[in-house]
Amino acid sequence: MTSERRRARPNTQSPGLLFKTADFKQTEGPALSAPAKLKTVSADAAFSDPSRTSAVRGATLELLDVAYQYSGRRGQKAGLGPLNLKVGAGEFLTVVGPSGSGKSTLLSVLAGFLKPQAGEVRLAGHKVQGPHPALTLVQQEHALFPWLTVAGNVAFGLRSQKVPRDEQRRRVAEALEQVGLGDYGDRRVHELSGGQKQRVSLARALATRPGLLLLDEPFSALDARTRTEISEQLLGIWRRQQVTVVFVTHNLEEALELGQRVVALRGGEVVLDAQTAELSAGALREVLDEA
Numbered sequence: 001m002t003s004e005r006r007r008a009r010p011n012t013q014s015p016g017l018l019f020k021t022a023d024f025k026q027t028e029g030p031a032l033s034a035p036a037k038l039k040t041v042s043a044d045a046a047f048s049d050p051s052r053t054s055a056v057r058g059a060t061l062e063l064l065d066v067a068y069q070y071s072g073r074r075g076q077k078a079g080l081g082p083l084n085l086k087v088g089a090g091e092f093l094t095v096v097g098p099s100g101s102g103k104s105t106l107l108s109v110l111a112g113f114l115k116p117q118a119g120e121v122r123l124a125g126h127k128v129q130g131p132h133p134a135l136t137l138v139q140q141e142h143a144l145f146p147w148l149t150v151a152g153n154v155a156f157g158l159r160s161q162k163v164p165r166d167e168q169r170r171r172v173a174e175a176l177e178q179v180g181l182g183d184y185g186d187r188r189v190h191e192l193s194g195g196q197k198q199r200v201s202l203a204r205a206l207a208t209r210p211g212l213l214l215l216d217e218p219f220s221a222l223d224a225r226t227r228t229e230i231s232e233q234l235l236g237i238w239r240r241q242q243v244t245v246v247f248v249t250h251n252l253e254e255a256l257e258l259g260q261r262v263v264a265l266r267g268g269e270v271v272l273d274a275q276t277a278e279l280s281a282g283a284l285r286e287v288l289d290e291a
């Protein structure tokens with residue numbers, strides 16, 4: 001982590017922090033359902049009405065005593081929690097942990113794709129009942145449509161949300177530019193490298209202007225140089241758009257490099273929650289080994 005990069009981070013403690021949550025629906029993961037029956041509170045009524053989610057300020061994402069368990073074939077249980085976690089507006093949180101520690105489950109619960117058996121997820125104080133337009137999950141498998149061009153893939157979610165054509169074109173161009181693929185709109189997916197596909201996947205998420213970006217090892221297949229390049233682009237996007245990011249990774253150095261705060265999971269439980277500025281990779285490794 002360079003001191004320059006740390007300095008460049010926005011002050012997320014600022015009470016004046018404003019970011020736009022999605023005007024449009026997400027493109028990753030299962031089809032969206034409207035955030036049905038969300039509690040309507042006048043201060044944040046936009047969250048109860050998916051057509052009015054364009055100006056929600058300071059959306060905090062919280063897990064309150066959340067537990068999610070998969071049922072194993074022999075009756076054994078595995079999953080997540082019970083755990084409590086609060087992700088502040090505009091925060092860049094990284095999540096680490098060994099394989100099977102619950103990282104992907106955590107993201108799926110946060111995204112509303114898995115409904116916890118206990119506790120609840122709250123977005124801006126409102127219970128999340130299912131996938132929400134403000135929450136965009138980018139998973140490891142980037143699942144691009146091979147029959148569409150790069151631009152077509154990025155526009156996919158916008159089309160299904162009936163965003164006007166001109167606005168679609170503008171957003172697609174902007175998102176591709178943001179990930180360094182400004183000239184790739186007309187290309188076919190099969191013409192792209194793995195790293196370029198991951199960028200397209202990120203662009204597809206960015207085009208929806210999410211309030212919260214949930215990233216599940218999005219750069220796992222990349223070589224070190226490309227990973228650094230895309231990480232820099234992601235940090236730039238985070239700084240400019242002040243989107244809240246929850247970023248899952250196996251890579252402890254990456255977790256410390258990118259995040260302001262890191263949460264370590266083991267056996268579905270939080271074993272460490274700390275500011276990255278106060279941690280070394282060695283100390284983080286030690287905590288995970290000991291836990």
Ligand SMILES: Nc1ncnc2c1ncn2[C@@H]1O[C@H](COP(=O)(O)OP(=O)(O)OP(=O)(O)O)[C@@H](O)[C@H]1O
Nearest residue numbers: 070071078079097098099100101102103104105106
């Ligand atoms: N669909 C499923 N059915 C049953 N058990 C599951 C299922 N998905 C995950 N699990 C179990 O839940 C636990 C947490 O899995 P999860 O995928 O969240 O871990 P992870 O930390 O993301 O792992 P990895 O780093 O390998 O992706 C593991 O014990 C896993 O075997």
